[in-house]
Amino acid sequence: MELYQYTARQLQQCLSDNEVTSEMIVNSFLAQIERVEQEIGAFITVTADQALEAAKESDIRRRRNELVSPWDGIPIAVKDNMSTKGIKTTCGSKILANYVPPYDGTVIRKLKAAGLPLLGKTNLDEFAMGSSTENSAFAKTCNPVNWAKVPGGSSGGSAAAVAGYEAPWSLGSDTGGSIRQPASFCGLIGLKPTYGLVSRYGLVAYASSFDQIGPLGRSVEDVADLMNIISGYDQLDSTSVNRDCPNYAAALTGDIKGLRIGLPKEYFAQGLNDAVKAAIMAAVDKLVAAGAVVEEVSLPMTEYAIETYYLITSAEASSNLARYDGVRYGLRVADEDSITMFKSTRSAGFGPEVKRRIMLGTYALSTGYYDAYYKKAQQVRTLMRREFAEAFAKVDILITPTTPTTAFGFGEKKNSLEMYLSDIYTVTVNLAGVPALSMPVGKDQEHLPIGMQLIGQHFAEEALLNTAYTLEQVKLKEGCVHE
Ligand code: GLN
Numbered sequence: 001m002e003l004y005q006y007t008a009r010q011l012q013q014c015l016s017d018n019e020v021t022s023e024m025i026v027n028s029f030l031a032q033i034e035r036v037e038q039e040i041g042a043f044i045t046v047t048a049d050q051a052l053e054a055a056k057e058s059d060i061r062r063r064r065n066e067l068v069s070p071w072d073g074i075p076i077a078v079k080d081n082m083s084t085k086g087i088k089t090t091c092g093s094k095i096l097a098n099y100v101p102p103y104d105g106t107v108i109r110k111l112k113a114a115g116l117p118l119l120g121k122t123n124l125d126e127f128a129m130g131s132s133t134e135n136s137a138f139a140k141t142c143n144p145v146n147w148a149k150v151p152g153g154s155s156g157g158s159a160a161a162v163a164g165y166e167a168p169w170s171l172g173s174d175t176g177g178s179i180r181q182p183a184s185f186c187g188l189i190g191l192k193p194t195y196g197l198v199s200r201y202g203l204v205a206y207a208s209s210f211d212q213i214g215p216l217g218r219s220v221e222d223v224a225d226l227m228n229i230i231s232g233y234d235q236l237d238s239t240s241v242n243r244d245c246p247n248y249a250a251a252l253t254g255d256i257k258g259l260r261i262g263l264p265k266e267y268f269a270q271g272l273n274d275a276v277k278a279a280i281m282a283a284v285d286k287l288v289a290a291g292a293v294v295e296e297v298s299l300p301m302t303e304y305a306i307e308t309y310y311l312i313t314s315a316e317a318s319s320n321l322a323r324y325d326g327v328r329y330g331l332r333v334a335d336e337d338s339i340t341m342f343k344s345t346r347s348a349g350f351g352p353e354v355k356r357r358i359m360l361g362t363y364a365l366s367t368g369y370y371d372a373y374y375k376k377a378q379q380v381r382t383l384m385r386r387e388f389a390e391a392f393a394k395v396d397i398l399i400t401p402t403t404p405t406t407a408f409g410f411g412e413k414k415n416s417l418e419m420y421l422s423d424i425y426t427v428t429v430n431l432a433g434v435p436a437l438s439m440p441v442g443k444d445q446e447h448l449p450i451g452m453q454l455i456g457q458h459f460a461e462e463a464l465l466n467t468a469y470t471l472e473q474v475k476l477k478e479g480c481v482h483e
Helices: 008-016 022-040 048-063 106-113 156-163 180-186 220-230 274-289 300-323 338-349 352-365 371-394 416-421 427-432 461-477
Strands: 043-046 076-079 118-122 169-174 189-192 212-217 260-264 293-297 397-401 436-443 449-456
Touching: 008 022, 008 220, 022 043, 022 048, 022 118, 043 156, 048 118, 076 106, 076 156, 106 118, 106 220, 118 156, 156 169, 156 180, 156 212, 169 189, 169 220, 180 189, 180 436, 180 449, 189 220, 189 461, 212 220, 220 461, 260 274, 260 371, 274 293, 274 397, 274 436, 274 449, 274 461, 293 371, 300 352, 300 371, 300 416, 300 427, 352 371, 371 427, 397 461, 436 461, 449 461
Parallel strands: 076 118, 076 169, 260 293, 260 397
Antiparallel strands: 043 118, 169 212, 189 212, 189 436, 397 449, 436 449
C-alpha cells in the first residue's frame, strides 16, 4: 500500500513509529493529486508549496520532540468556503474568484495549531447551494467511484478528494446535507455536528442558522479524531455553544447494548430506491445482532421539510449575500454610478442558482409576504424541532437513508425542484439543529455506494460515532468494509 491510501490513523501510526516523515506523506498525496486530479477535479486550489513547507516544519518538531498535537504532520483538504489567510477562498463563485482573505477562520486556525498541512481548497456548489457540485462556477468534480456520476454536493470536492485518495480526510460544511450527501455518494463517513459545536467564524455564510462545519473521512476513528481537532467554544462566533467537548475518539467502545434505534416511517416511504432500503435494513439487522433494539417512530412534519428548508435558507441567503456588491469584496464591474455598479457586479458575479435563491428569499421577506411565507416557515421549523425532541424521548438515535437514491449522473436532475427534492432526508436535521452522520452500508447494482444516516439529539455525537464504529467493526470482521 502507498502512503496516500492510508487512513489518518494509519499515517499517525507510521509517523510515531518513525517509519515515515510528514514530508513523505505530503509528497505521496501531491503525487496522487497530480495523477488523478485531471479526471476528478476535487480542488479549486492546490497549495503544494505551503503543504510541503508545513510538513517540513512538522518533521523538525518531531525530531525535537515538540509535537503540537497527536496529528502533527497529517495533511488535510478544506472546502473553499472557509477563510484561509493568504490563500484564495472563492466559494465556487465568480464574484469571489480572486478573493484572498486577510484572516484564517477558526477551524483553519485550529488545524494549523494542531500541525496539519493544508493540501488545498476543494470545489463546491457556488456558495454551497446545490447537491451535485454542478453549480460551481469553475470546475467539474467527478465521483471517484464512477466518473460518470456526480460526487454529490455541495461539499463534492471535499468528498471526492478523500474518496480519490487525494487527501486522508477533509472538512466540508453542511446547511441541508452538504457533508452527508456527498459522503453517501462517495462511500465515506461524514458528520454534521450539532449547531453551535464547531465555530462558524470564517465560514462564508449561506444560511447562518443552519450552517455547520464537519469532517469527512474513510474511517469512523478519523472522523472522531477530526472532531476532536475542530470542535469547541469560540468567542468569535456568537452562536457557538459554551460547553466542554468530550473526547470523541474515546467514545468508540464498540458496545451498543441496549441502544434504542428509531426508524421514522416517513423516511422509508414512496420514492425510496429498493436497493437503498434493503441495504439500510440489513445494516439495522447487524446493529440489532450487536445488542440494539429497534422500533418504528413517526415524524409527520417531514412532509413540509423541503418547502420549509428552501424558504428559510433562501431568506437567510438573500440577506447574507447582500454584502457582495462590488464595494468591499471580490469582483467589481465598473459602471457609471454606484447603483448600476451594484447591479452589473451582481449580475455578472452570481450564477443562476444563487440568483434564484436571492430572488426567492427577498420575495419571502418582503412586506405583505413575510407573514405568509417566512413567518409560517419558522413556525413549521419549531414544530419540527418539537417532533424530533418527542422522538428522542423514546429512542437514542434515528436511522434513515441519507439519500433516496445513489449518486446520479451529470445533468440528470433537469430542474432545481428535482434537485431540491433529493435533499428530503437531510434537511430536517439542519432545521432542528441536531447532529447526523452518514456512513456507507453497501452498494447498488451499479456498484455505487449506499449511505445510511444516523441522527441524534443535540450533542449526541458520541452515540452516533460509536454506533457507526460498531457497525464498521462488524463489517470489517465480515470482510466487507470496502463494499
Ligand atoms: N442541497 C442543499 C441546498 O442546496 C444543501 C446545501 C448545503 O448543505 N450547503 O441548499
